[in-house]
Amino acid sequence: MKNILFSLALALTTVCTVAASADSSRPELASAPYRPDRGSVLIRCGALIDGRSEDVLNDVSVLIRDGRFSRIASQIDTPLGVEGLDLSDYTCLPGLIEMHAHILESFEELVDLTLYYGYSHEDFMRAGRKYSQLSVAAGFTTVRNLGNYYGWVDRDLRDEINRGDTVGPRLQISGFYLTIPGGGGDLLEPGGSEDAIPPHLRMGVSRSVDEFRKHAQEVVDGGADVVKVIASGAVLAYGGVPGEPEMSYEEIAAVVEVAHAAGLKVAAHAHGAQSIKDAIRAGADTIEHATYIDEEGIALAIEHDVALVMDIGAGDWMIEQGRKQGWVEEFLRKTIETTQVQRESFKRAHEAGVPIAFGTDVAIFPHGMNGIQFAYMVEWGMTPMEAIQAATSVAAHYLGWEDRVGVIKPGLMGDLIAVKGDPLDDISILENVRVVVKGGLLFKAPEQNTP
Numbered sequence: 001m002k003n004i005l006f007s008l009a010l011a012l013t014t015v016c017t018v019a020a021s022a023d024s025s026r027p028e029l030a031s032a033p034y035r036p037d038r039g040s041v042l043i044r045c046g047a048l049i050d051g052r053s054e055d056v057l058n059d060v061s062v063l064i065r066d067g068r069f070s071r072i073a074s075q076i077d078t079p080l081g082v083e084g085l086d087l088s089d090y091t092c093l094p095g096l097i098e099m100h101a102h103i104l105e106s107f108e109e110l111v112d113l114t115l116y117y118g119y120s121h122e123d124f125m126r127a128g129r130k131y132s133q134l135s136v137a138a139g140f141t142t143v144r145n146l147g148n149y150y151g152w153v154d155r156d157l158r159d160e161i162n163r164g165d166t167v168g169p170r171l172q173i174s175g176f177y178l179t180i181p182g183g184g185g186d187l188l189e190p191g192g193s194e195d196a197i198p199p200h201l202r203m204g205v206s207r208s209v210d211e212f213r214k215h216a217q218e219v220v221d222g223g224a225d226v227v228k229v230i231a232s233g234a235v236l237a238y239g240g241v242p243g244e245p246e247m248s249y250e251e252i253a254a255v256v257e258v259a260h261a262a263g264l265k266v267a268a269h270a271h272g273a274q275s276i277k278d279a280i281r282a283g284a285d286t287i288e289h290a291t292y293i294d295e296e297g298i299a300l301a302i303e304h305d306v307a308l309v310m311d312i313g314a315g316d317w318m319i320e321q322g323r324k325q326g327w328v329e330e331f332l333r334k335t336i337e338t339t340q341v342q343r344e345s346f347k348r349a350h351e352a353g354v355p356i357a358f359g360t361d362v363a364i365f366p367h368g369m370n371g372i373q374f375a376y377m378v379e380w381g382m383t384p385m386e387a388i389q390a391a392t393s394v395a396a397h398y399l400g401w402e403d404r405v406g407v408i409k410p411g412l413m414g415d416l417i418a419v420k421g422d423p424l425d426d427i428s429i430l431e432n433v434r435v436v437v438k439g440g441l442l443f444k445a446p447e448q449n450t451p
């Protein structure tokens with residue numbers, strides 16, 4: 001009898017131990033400081049969209065080892081020492097890619113851009129850390145930061161994230177805007193004094209082909225990952241006319257020459273039809289906004305394999321909030337003028353077969369809301385799968401990071417998100433990302449959400 005009781009107690013202990021270990025085997029939530037890209041985890045996905053294939057896999061296991069995808073199979077035995085994450089009630093996708101963000105800035109300054117004159121490096125860093133965390137929580141594990149007024153703060157933020165001192169996405173940074181005086185990347189008001197603006201906010205303001213070339217070289221030498229030019233007028237800049245060119249063809253070409261010689265891509269802000277064509281002919285790799293693209297521009301984009309990054313998700317939010325918040329009247333007017341025409345251009349360009357990568361210009365609406373654009377992309381002509389690929393494999397290609405992110409496949413970084421339900425049935429589900437893994441580390445856990 002004693003022996004039986006002992007055995008029973010032992011059996012119960014064993015059961016409890018198993019239960020406890022199953023429970024504790026869930027990876028812990030990563031928080032700063034952490035060792036980036038060193039996580040190992042075995043994830044069970046109810047469904048899996050890999051970012052490139054048209055097919056959805058059901059009931060599949062994904063193994064991430066030392067930060068990278070290692071195996072994808074219907075059944076994988078748990079390797080010793082690797083924790084498990086049960087997402088069998090979820091759809092898994094690659095970590096999402098935002099091609100056009102301003103990670104240090106926000107819509108709050110659209111009441112008066114001169115507020116930026118007084119902001120310190122640390123003010124921008126503090127904002128950047130906050131917005132970085134919001135991006136990751138929204139499922140955007142890779143973000144291309146296309147400009148900040150205060151030169152190089154994005155580089156410091158990128159390096160901090162890469163060291164594991166801040167939670168944030170993989171950042172491609174551009175250092176500062178290359179723009180004409182009073183252009184879309186400058187804070188000069190019409191009739192205002194250039195002397196009133198602190199020089200660290202105008203590092204890329206250029207007056208000639210030679211100055212553009214010199215400043216582009218500074219962007220390259222300073223450690224940027226991508227070069228941003230403001231080719232045409234901007235919506236959210238004083239005095240800019242979105243349809244009108246600001247940089248000449250020769251100026252854009254000079255920047256492209258410097259960037260490409262260093263192996264960097266060029267992202268060209270261009271709303272107007274002429275600037276879009278000038279930028280493509282000059283060799284730009286992506287066209288940002290592309291609002292007034294014409295048929296010739298569409299043909300050129302296809303011919304040169306240039307992707308359009310069209311921020312068609314923000315307009316409705318901006319118009320509603322801009323009125324409430326008292327944004328600069330000129331900015332509101334131009335937002336209203338460009339919102340619908342850009343969506344129509346998106347539809348035409350997509351139907352013609354121009355590559356389109358997901359980019360929202362986030363900052364002009366709240367960081368972390370990037371996912372609202374998916375529904376607009378579907379409304380304006382994409383299939384849900386095309387919209388997903390625009391934010392995964394297609395975006396990775398135009399980042400030049402195909403060997404790193406954008407697809408769930410062995411060898412790439414272990415960046416994976418999960419949503420409840422089927423995004424191919426309802427794309428807006430991507431506005432509510434429930435689980436985020438980056439480099440094999442868990443940054444957002446299922447239980448953080450209410451069911």
Ligand SMILES: [Zn+2]
Pocket residue numbers: 100101102146361
């Ligand atoms: Zn922008």
